[in-house]
Amino acid sequence: MVGKSIQRWVVLRGAQLSAICRLATIAACLTLPLSASFAASGAGGDTTEQMPALIPVPSAQPVTLSEVLLDDAPGALWARFRFVAAEIAKDGDPDARAADIDYLCTEVAVPYLRLYEIAPERVVISLSDRVLPFGSSEPEATQFFETYRVEDNACVWEGF
Numbered sequence: 001m002v003g004k005s006i007q008r009w010v011v012l013r014g015a016q017l018s019a020i021c022r023l024a025t026i027a028a029c030l031t032l033p034l035s036a037s038f039a040a041s042g043a044g045g046d047t048t049e050q051m052p053a054l055i056p057v058p059s060a061q062p063v064t065l066s067e068v069l070l071d072d073a074p075g076a077l078w079a080r081f082r083f084v085a086a087e088i089a090k091d092g093d094p095d096a097r098a099a100d101i102d103y104l105c106t107e108v109a110v111p112y113l114r115l116y117e118i119a120p121e122r123v124v125i126s127l128s129d130r131v132l133p134f135g136s137s138e139p140e141a142t143q144f145f146e147t148y149r150v151e152d153n154a155c156v157w158e159g160f
Contacts, residue, residue: 055083055104055108057085057099057100057103057104058096058099058100058103059093059096059097059099059100061085061087061088061100062085062086062087063083063084063085063100063104063127064083064084065081065082065083065108066082066083066084066128066131067082067134068080068081068082068112069082069134070118070120074121074122076120076121076122077118077119077120077121078120078121078122078123078124079109079112079113079118079120079122079123079124080123080124080126080134081104081105081108081109081112081123081124081125081126082126082128082134083104083125083126083127083128084127084128084129084130084131085100085127085128085129086129086130087129088127088128088129088142088144089129089142097127097144098146100127101125101127101144101146102146102155102157104125104127105123105125105146105148105155106154106155109123109125109148109150109155110150110153110154110155113150114153119150120150121149122147122148122149122158123147123148123149123150123155124145124146124147124148125145125146125148126143126144126145127143127144127145128141128142128143128144129141129142129143146158
């Protein structure tokens, strides 16, 4: 039931998806949970959110997919992949975080975009130590963001 509600929500926002989450490079299907705004709106009706699968990353820290947002507010389509990694505040190694974020772009975002035939101008990968509503911040939260463009099914880092 959750899958149909999410699919209806995504279709209502302009993306046409024919199935929910089947990524070729990750063995377990990632359950796309309801976003905070979707859940708060009641648009999904009576749904039971499932626990998302852990995504294996180079650092071996536990990472889950929080949500995927398609956003055209920057003037072009951006795909935002929001992940929760509760232990990122403990890990002070910026190289390990960068490797995880690059991996998530290559191994999660690119297959997802290919599967759903979405061609965004930019892909944003975010890691947070907790689930936060999009656009909000909490002083005690740890968050990291990187922006990429996708060329030939590869993530190209867009450093600022």
